[in-house]
Amino acid sequence: MPTYWLVLSLLVLAAVGYVLGRNRALQTAGGDTRALHSLPNYYGLNVALTSLVPALGVLIVWMLVQPVFVDSRVSTLIPDSAVPEDATLDLVMSDVRRVADGLDEAVEQGALTPSEARQLDAEATDIRARLGEVGVALGSDVRPEVLRAAQRYRQLTSVGKTAMSIVVAVLALGGLAWSYSQTHKDFRARNVVEKGVLALLVVAASLAILTTIGIVFSMFFETINFFGLHSWKDFFFGSTWAPNFRGDSELSILPLLWGTLYISFVALLVSVPIGLFAAIYLSEYANGATRSFAKPLLEILAGIPTIVYGLFALLTVGPMLADVFAKGGLLGVEWMTGATSVVTAGVVMGIMLIPFVSSLSDDIINAVPQSMRDGSLGLGATQSETVRQVVLPAALPGIVGAILLAASRAIGETMIVVMGAGAIAKFSLNPLESMTTITTRIVSQLTGDTDFASPETLVAFALGLTLFVLTLGLNVLALYIVRKYREQYE
C-alpha cells in the first residue's frame, strides 16, 4: 500500500474519531452541553488527535529510519571485490537502489510478474535492456552481486513497508479506541487538547532550531572535507585567490574578506548617517502627518528585491561613477577601469540598508522615555541639543546594535556585489577598483559544472562557514548590546 493511502486513511480515521468522540461525550451528558466539562469539540479533537498524532509520528520516524537500516543490511552483501577501482561503495549502493526501484517499476507496469522479478538471473537475462523498456535507464550492465543485493533490498523494503502499515494501523486504531473509551462528560478534554497545542508549538520551535543546526553541520562536514584536501594555512593566511583546475589552486580567504569588509564599510558609510538622520527627523521633528506618509515610503525601499538594486548598480550607479572617474571622464583622471567597483556596490548596498538602519533606530529612539526629553527641554535646551546630548546618548547602545545588524546584512549580501563589485580578488585601497566578496565567490564556485570532490568546489563551504561565523558573531554582539540597553530604564 503506497504511503499516501496510509496517510489518507489515517486522516479519515481521525475525522471519524472526531465525530464519534463528540457524539459520545454529548450522549454521556444526555445531550446537555452544559453538563460537559469541556465544549463538545474538545472531546472530538481529543479522540482525533490521540488516534492521529502517535501514528503519524511513528510513520515519519519509520520512513526516515528504514532506508538507513536497509542500506546497512544490504551493503554487507557486496564484497569489496565487487567495488570497482574508480568507484566507492556508495556508488555501488546507488546502483543497487536503482535496480531495485527499476524492478519495482517493472512489476507495477506489468512488464514482469512479481515471481519473475524475484527469480531474475543476471547471467541469463539482459536486465539492463528489460528495465530500459519500462523507462529505467541504467549506467552499466547489472552484475550478479548487484542483482542479488537489489533483490535483498526489495525484500527488506517490502517487509518493512508491510510492518510499518500494520504498526501504524494498530497505533491509530488503538489510540482511537482508548481515547473513545476515555470520553465521558467529566473527562477533561480541554486540558488534553491544550497539552496537544503546546506540543505542536514546541515541535515547530524545535524544528526551526534543528534545521539551523543541520545547516551548520552540513557546512561543517564539507568544510572538514575541504581542509582534508587543502591546507588550512593557505586558506586563512594565504594572500592569493586563484582557483584553477590543474590542482595547484591558491584559495585564500583574505583577499575576499578584504573585499567584503571594504564594500560593507562603504555601505555603512552611506547608510548609517542617512538612516540615522532620517530616523531622528521622523521620530523627533516630523509631525504626525509627515510621519504617517514618510515612514511607509522609506520602508518601501526595504521591499525592493536585491536583484533590482543590483541592476541599479550595474546600469545606473556604475556608469555614472565611470563617467566621472574613468578615462575620458569629467575629472580627466583614470582611477576607474570599468563600471564595477567597491564604491558602486557599496553605495547601492548602502541605499538598500537605509530603511533597515532608519526603522531600527527609529524604534530605539522612540523607546527613550518622553520624560528624558521633557527634562531636557524643561531646562531650556533646544530640540537639537536635546537630541544630541540626551536622546542619542541614551539610545546609543541600541543604535550601535542596529548598525551591527546592518553590517551583518551587508557582509552577507550577494546579489548587489555580484552585479556591482566585479570578480577580481585583490588587496587594494582604491575604492574605485573592482573587488570581490566571499558571497560572490561562493556563487561562482558552485555554479556550472562542479565536482564535489575537488577543493575548488568544497572551498565554497569553508567560505560559507566563515561567513556564517562572522555574521553570527556580529549578531550576537548586536543582541548583547541591545539587551544591555533595554535594562537601562528599569
Add this chain to the structure above:
Amino acid sequence: MNDMSRLEKAVDTRQTKIAAKNVQVYYGDAHAIKDVSVEIEDNTVTAFIGPSGCGKSTFLRCLNRMNDTIDICRVEGDILLDGEDIYDKRVDPVQLRAKVGMVFQKPNPFPKSIYDNVAYGPRIHGLARNKAELDEIVENSLRRGAIWDEVKDRLDAPGTSLSGGQQQRLCIARAVATEPEVLLMDEPCSALDPIATAQVEELIDDLRKRYSVVIVTHSMQQAARVSQKTAFFHLGNLVEFGETGQIFTNPKDPRTESYITGRIG
C-alpha cells in the same frame, strides 16, 4: 521680636511674579482650561490642587510653554512673567524655560553621571567660564537640592543609580543650576515614599527663600504643609484661589469644601 516684624514686612512686600489673565487652553477641540486668572507671588509656594484631569498640570505647563511641544495644544490669553507676555512672538521659549525651571512627576535623571546631570543646564546656557566655576555651580546646586552630602563622593556615578527620592532631589538640583526665577513642580512627590517626600517637602520650603515655587499636588495634606497660597481647580475652572489657611479652614466655594472634605475627586 525684631526679627518677626522684619519677616512680616518681607511677606507684605512680596511681588507678583507671574500674572495669568483669562487663560484658555484647547487640546484639539477639547477645552481644557477655561478662563483662568491667577497671580503667583515671588518667594511663595503656590499649590495647585484638584481632582485628576482638572487641568492643573496643563496650566502649570503653560507657565514655561512646555505645552508648545504638544502639536494639538493651543493657548489663549495672557501670561505675564515680570510684566512681560511669555507668549509674545519675541520671547524665545528656550530662554524662558531656563528662567522658569521645571521638576517632573517621575524623577527623570539623564543617563549620565550625577555631575553631568547638574552641569547640563549651565553648559548649554554657557553659565560657567571655566571648569572651576562649573564645579562651584554644581556644588551649590546640589547643596540647594539638599543632596550634596549624599553624593559628594560619587559625582561620577550615574544619576540613575540613586534611589527615587535622591533622584528627585537631583532633578531639583538640576533645575536650580540654571538659576531660574520660578520653579514649577508637577506632583514631585507622587513617585516617592513618605520619608523621601518629607525630605523633598522640607527642600521646597527652603527653596522659597530664593524662588517662586508652583507645585501641583494630589495630596491636600502636602498642599497644606508646604504652600502659602492654594488654587483649587475643577473641570478646567479655577474655582478658588487664596491663602492656604483660608482655603483649608474656611473655603468660600461649596465645591472646594466638598473636595477638601473628600466628597468629590
